[in-house]
Amino acid sequence: MRLLTLAICSLPLLLTACDKPAEKADDEPVLRVGATPDGYPHYFKEGDTIKGFSADILNAVAGKIHYKVEWVTSDWGGVLGSLETGKVDTVGNFADTPERRKKYDYSAPYYYSAAQLAVSKNNTTIHGLQDMKGKTVAADLGSNYAKVLKEFDPKNEIKLVTFEGMDVVVNSVAQGKVDAYVSGQVILLGQIKHKNLPLKVVGEPFGLKQVALPFRKDARGEALKQKVDVALGELRADGTLKKISEKWFDRDLSVDTELTSVSKRQ
Numbered sequence: 322m323r324l325l326t327l328a329i330c331s332l333p334l335l336l337t338a339c340d341k342p343a344e345k346a347d348d349e350p351v352l353r354v355g356a357t358p359d360g361y362p363h364y365f366k367e368g369d370t371i372k373g374f375s376a377d378i379l380n381a382v383a384g385k386i387h388y389k390v391e392w393v394t395s396d397w398g399g400v401l402g403s404l405e406t407g408k409v410d411t412v413g414n415f416a417d418t419p420e421r422r423k424k425y426d427y428s429a430p431y432y433y434s435a436a437q438l439a440v441s442k443n444n445t446t447i448h449g450l451q452d453m454k455g456k457t458v459a460a461d462l463g464s465n466y467a468k469v470l471k472e473f474d475p476k477n478e479i480k481l482v483t484f485e486g487m488d489v490v491v492n493s494v495a496q497g498k499v500d501a502y503v504s505g506q507v508i509l510l511g512q513i514k515h516k517n518l519p520l521k522v523v524g525e526p527f528g529l530k531q532v533a534l535p536f537r538k539d540a541r542g543e544a545l546k547q548k549v550d551v552a553l554g555e556l557r558a559d560g561t562l563k564k565i566s567e568k569w570f571d572r573d574l575s576v577d578t579e580l581t582s583v584s585k586r587q
Contacts, residue, residue, distance in 0.1 A: 371394070412534075414532060
C-alpha cells in the first residue's frame with residue numbers, strides 16, 4: 322500500500338515533467354544578416370537556401386560563435402536600410418571605409434576587394450582607366466565602388482552615374498547608354514560568367530579595400546563584434562577563410578595582396 326501511495330503521489334510530477342517542452346534548436350541565438358537574393362558570387366538564392374562566398378563566411382562565423390543565421394533578403398538599398406535601422410545585425414561584402422566607420426564598428430577583415438571596369442563585349446576603344454576621360458561610368462546605388470573610382474579621378478574627368486539594380490546598369494552599358502560599369506572585380510567576373518552577361522572586364526583592378534562585417538554602435542553590436550572577431554581569427558588561423566576564398570575564386574583573397582607583394586620584394 323505504501324508503494325502504491327508513493328506511485329500515485331508521484332504521478333502529477335511525472336505528468337508535469339512530460340508536459341514540459343524540451344529545448345529546441347530554435348532557441349539558439351540568432352545572427353540576422355542582410356543579403357541580396359541575386360548578388361552572385363557573394364549571395365544568391367538556390368531554392369530556399371542562400372549560398373555564395375559571403376554566405377559561406379557568415380555561416381562559418383555563426384558556427385564558431387554558436388549562433389543561427391537568419392537571412393533577411395532585399396535589394397541593396399533595402400539591405401543598407403535594414404542595417405541602419407537595426408533590422409539586421411550585419412551584412413557581408415561591405416567595404417570597410419573611414420566614412421562608414423563613423424556609423425558602424427567593423428570586425429576584422431575577411432577578404433580584400435578591388436574595383437574594376439566592365440564595358441560592352443563589343444567595345445574596342447576602352448582598355449582601362451586611362452581611356453575613361455570624358456566618358457560616363459555607371460555604379461550601383463549605395464556602392465562603395467563609385468567612391469573608389471572618384472579617388473582615381475582627381476580632376477573629375479569621368480562622369481559618374483548611379484542606378485538602382487544591377488540589371489539596369491548592365492543593360493545601360495550593353496546598349497551603349499553609358500560607357501562602362503564600375504564594381505568589384507570578383508563580382509564582375511562572377512556575374513559575367515554566371516549569367517553570360519554581354520560585358521567584359523578591362524584594365525587592371527584598382528583601389529584595393531579591406532572588407533569586414535559592420536555592426537551598429539550599440540550594446541548588441543559591440544557584443545557581436547567581439548565574438549565575431551574571435552571567430553574570424555580562428556577561421557583565419559585554421560585556413561577556413563583561405564579555403565572558402567579558393568572555393569569561389571580559385572585564389573586566396575583573404576590576404577592583402579598589395580602588402581604581400583611588398584613583403585616579397587623586401
